[in-house]
Amino acid sequence: MDSIANDGEPMNRATQPVPAQTAEMQRLAGELHAKTGGAQFAVSADDLAVILGEVSQKYLGTASTTQVREFCLSLKIEELVLARACAAGNERAWEVFMARYREKLYEVGLQITREESAGRELSDSLYADLYGTGGRDGMRVSKLASYTGRGSLEGWLRTVMAQEHVNRYRRQKRLVSLDEETEEGTQYAAPTPAPAPTVDPRLEAATDEALAALSSEERFMLAAYFLDGRTLAEIARMLSVHESTISRKLDKLAKSLRKQILAGLGRRGLSRRQAEEALEVDVRDLTLNLRDRLAQDSPGDAFHKKSVEAPARDSGS
Amino acid sequence: MEQLPNIVRERLKAQAGGDHPDADLLTAFAEQALPEQERSRVLTHLSRCADCRDVVALAVPPPTGSVSLDTARSVSWFQWRVLRWGAAVACVVIVGSAVLWKREAMAPKSASIAVVREQEQAEQQAYERSDRLAAASPSPQIPKSITSATRSETDKDAGQLRDRVLNSEVSPKLPATPPSPGQAQPMLDEKKQVVGGALGAGAASRTLIAGMKKHGAEGWAAAPAPMVAETKKPVPESRAAADLTVSGKSTEMVQVESAVAATAPEPAPSSTLDNELSADKREAPGKAKVANGAMAGLVGSESVEVVANQATRSEETVAQKMDRSKLRRSLVSRWTISADGQLQHSIDAGQTWQPVTVAEKASFRALSANGPDIWVGGAAGLLYHSRDSGFTWTQVKPSFAGTNLGADISAIEFTDILHGKITTANGEVWTTEDAGQTWRKQ
Numbered sequence: 001m002d003s004i005a006n007d008g009e010p011m012n013r014a015t016q017p018v019p020a021q022t023a024e025m026q027r028l029a030g031e032l033h034a035k036t037g038g039a040q041f042a043v044s045a046d047d048l049a050v051i052l053g054e055v056s057q058k059y060l061g062t063a064s065t066t067q068v069r070e071f072c073l074s075l076k077i078e079e080l081v082l083a084r085a086c087a088a089g090n091e092r093a094w095e096v097f098m099a100r101y102r103e104k105l106y107e108v109g110l111q112i113t114r115e116e117s118a119g120r121e122l123s124d125s126l127y128a129d130l131y132g133t134g135g136r137d138g139m140r141v142s143k144l145a146s147y148t149g150r151g152s153l154e155g156w157l158r159t160v161m162a163q164e165h166v167n168r169y170r171r172q173k174r175l176v177s178l179d180e181e182t183e184e185g186t187q188y189a190a191p192t193p194a195p196a197p198t199v200d201p202r203l204e205a206a207t208d209e210a211l212a213a214l215s216s217e218e219r220f221m222l223a224a225y226f227l228d229g230r231t232l233a234e235i236a237r238m239l240s241v242h243e244s245t246i247s248r249k250l251d252k253l254a255k256s257l258r259k260q261i262l263a264g265l266g267r268r269g270l271s272r273r274q275a276e277e278a279l280e281v282d283v284r285d286l287t288l289n290l291r292d293r294l295a296q297d298s299p300g301d302a303f304h305k306k307s308v309e310a311p312a313r314d315s316g317s
Numbered sequence: 318m319e320q321l322p323n324i325v326r327e328r329l330k331a332q333a334g335g336d337h338p339d340a341d342l343l344t345a346f347a348e349q350a351l352p353e354q355e356r357s358r359v360l361t362h363l364s365r366c367a368d369c370r371d372v373v374a375l376a377v378p379p380p381t382g383s384v385s386l387d388t389a390r391s392v393s394w395f396q397w398r399v400l401r402w403g404a405a406v407a408c409v410v411i412v413g414s415a416v417l418w419k420r421e422a423m424a425p426k427s428a429s430i431a432v433v434r435e436q437e438q439a440e441q442q443a444y445e446r447s448d449r450l451a452a453a454s455p456s457p458q459i460p461k462s463i464t465s466a467t468r469s470e471t472d473k474d475a476g477q478l479r480d481r482v483l484n485s486e487v488s489p490k491l492p493a494t495p496p497s498p499g500q501a502q503p504m505l506d507e508k509k510q511v512v513g514g515a516l517g518a519g520a521a522s523r524t525l526i527a528g529m530k531k532h533g534a535e536g537w538a539a540a541p542a543p544m545v546a547e548t549k550k551p552v553p554e555s556r557a558a559a560d561l562t563v564s565g566k567s568t569e570m571v572q573v574e575s576a577v578a579a580t581a582p583e584p585a586p587s588s589t590l591d592n593e594l595s596a597d598k599r600e601a602p603g604k605a606k607v608a609n610g611a612m613a614g615l616v617g618s619e620s621v622e623v624v625a626n627q628a629t630r631s632e633e634t635v636a637q638k639m640d641r642s643k644l645r646r647s648l649v650s651r652w653t654i655s656a657d658g659q660l661q662h663s664i665d666a667g668q669t670w671q672p673v674t675v676a677e678k679a680s681f682r683a684l685s686a687n688g689p690d691i692w693v694g695g696a697a698g699l700l701y702h703s704r705d706s707g708f709t710w711t712q713v714k715p716s717f718a719g720t721n722l723g724a725d726i727s728a729i730e731f732t733d734i735l736h737g738k739i740t741t742a743n744g745e746v747w748t749t750e751d752a753g754q755t756w757r758k759q
Contacts, residue, residue, distance in 0.1 A: 074350070111375075111378075111379060112375050146339070146340070146341075147341065148339075148341045149341070150341040150342060150344065150345035150350060150351075151341060151344030151345040151347070151348045151350055152344065152348060155344040155347060155348050155376065155378075156340055156341060156344045158344070158375070158376045158378065159340040159343050159344045159347070159372060159373075159376040160340045161375075162371070162372045162373075162375035162376045163340060163372050165375065166368055166371050166372055166375075170368075199324065199327075203324055204324070204328065207322075207324050207325055207328045208328055210325075211325065211328055211329060211332075216357055216360040216361040216363075216364050217360050217364075219329065219332075219361075219364035219365075220360050220363050220364040220370070222321065222325070222329060222364075223329050223330075223363075223364050223365075223367070223370065224370055224374075226321045226325075226326055226329070227326060227329060227330060227367065228367060228370055228371070228374075230370075230374060234374055234377075237377045237379075238347065238370075238373050238374060238377055240349050244397070254320065254321050257321065257322070257325055258322060261322065261324075261325070279322055279324070
């Protein structure tokens, strides 16, 4: 699996040269510049216009003036100016940034790693990236330059730190200690994947059909709960809904999926009994294989050391 | 929680995630700051990418210790298991409040009814005592004040009458301050003027006579002194009578006698009804009576002779309370004629009966009670009328076309206070439509 792109280039629109600043963008930047206090960070209205043009070009591409204006007004302009000023090396901006986020970054590192030393190490490494120690071709490139103001700067820092933690874990997970391999043998090495059991293609087709009929949010809830082992409270926080809503929807989804799969199998020529047997047999066959695969590939299990079996982990349902 | 088939897990896992969103989009997704279209795209990726789900899960700030406790506590109040009990408690509270409110709304009514009953009982007891005193009094004639209000309606419903009594339909017409003995003479003079004025101008609604001409509906209210109608009674020495013929028709004569207490000592005002009644009775025999006016009214060819005694009262409050008591008495009184022709009334729903002296040696055979309006008739056309539940009586002598009612009255039937019929032993039927002011013989 590829590492998570911190810059998000693959999904976002291709970065293009900043378009010529229109009069509308200049005027909007002038309005926003007075509110952001960019003058104290040596960020002029023209600089802000350039930043806004870059961000709007990244997410909107070619859009109408109204859309660009609404988009720019939805940005966290003050934090965007601060981040870009820090990326430009403004000392005053760094003072403000450190005063605001230094302690918070340590707290976030501790929350993510759940270990003080690991959390501090993660925070320090992020500081280095934010300051731009790892420059390319001798040029200092700050990670803050990629902040676009879509969300809060604090949330962005948390997300960036979480991405770094996931990447580190994945890199560490795939490594096997040579000493351990020497001393203990090959028991810690990644086992050879067992040959996947043969699955009735009709069952796969019926399952894919039923999953395709779900909304993206429903698939997200199913994956987060049954694959990642997230609790109802965690899923509820991610979707900003109440966990009772998640519980109700999940229960309804599981029942509905079973019915849809059985109905799909029936449409593919299986009787009701045959469809139920195929579903049950498939469960028995896939249980061990799924455990193995989840244990290897699912980062959610490794992060939280939770059981693969979903029902026993959540008491809130 | 419903189990998810493992094939579903496998197929969910097998779905391609595609390109990863950048940290800004994931942050904006976690903070609910994305437009719906972008949110849907990010959700689609998240449903297929376990790594990004982990990032979002880690990026979402967990609730802090104290905040999480508070949040959990506050959230728990909105769980259905709590809300359903809350709803049940709310229903109980609402129903209870409604019941209490209803009881409170009804409480004043019951309290007022209780007060009315207490007043009724007190007044009944007062009248019982007054009647006993009247029976034990050496004077056969106990002056009784005439109520200043006579009812024009034919209310038989005791509830309506009770309401009118409580609403003080009578009391506002009475003078606010009781006249002193020194004020008696000026009031008497005023009375004469009123009577005289009534004769000339016809506005006799404030005089006794005019009040009777107007069917007794009202008109006694302005009389400053209570009056006692005593017929067949020796006229006191000081009484002066004057006969007046109006409009050349001499078939009608009304004699009005007014008595003023000039020399009798005024009893001290008392707060109790018993004392007031006793004082009233004590001063009655010593009152000097002065004829203050007479008038004659003419309606057709009928004639009515009314003889009334007026007695001044020093305490208007006593009269006011008496008026209320009289009307109250009419609500609870029952009337009957004993075997020996004696009029009797009961104030306790017929359990006990007290004799009522209408006139000396009068024997009656017929009775009609219509609220406070009482008619009794006897031999030789003897007919008496009381508008105040028997406190005062007026002898009425019906006449029609020069013929007086002289036969024995066998039946009196009044459908209301205005319309009545008298049947005599010899088959004569006398009818009136104006409370006895005029009569027709059939």
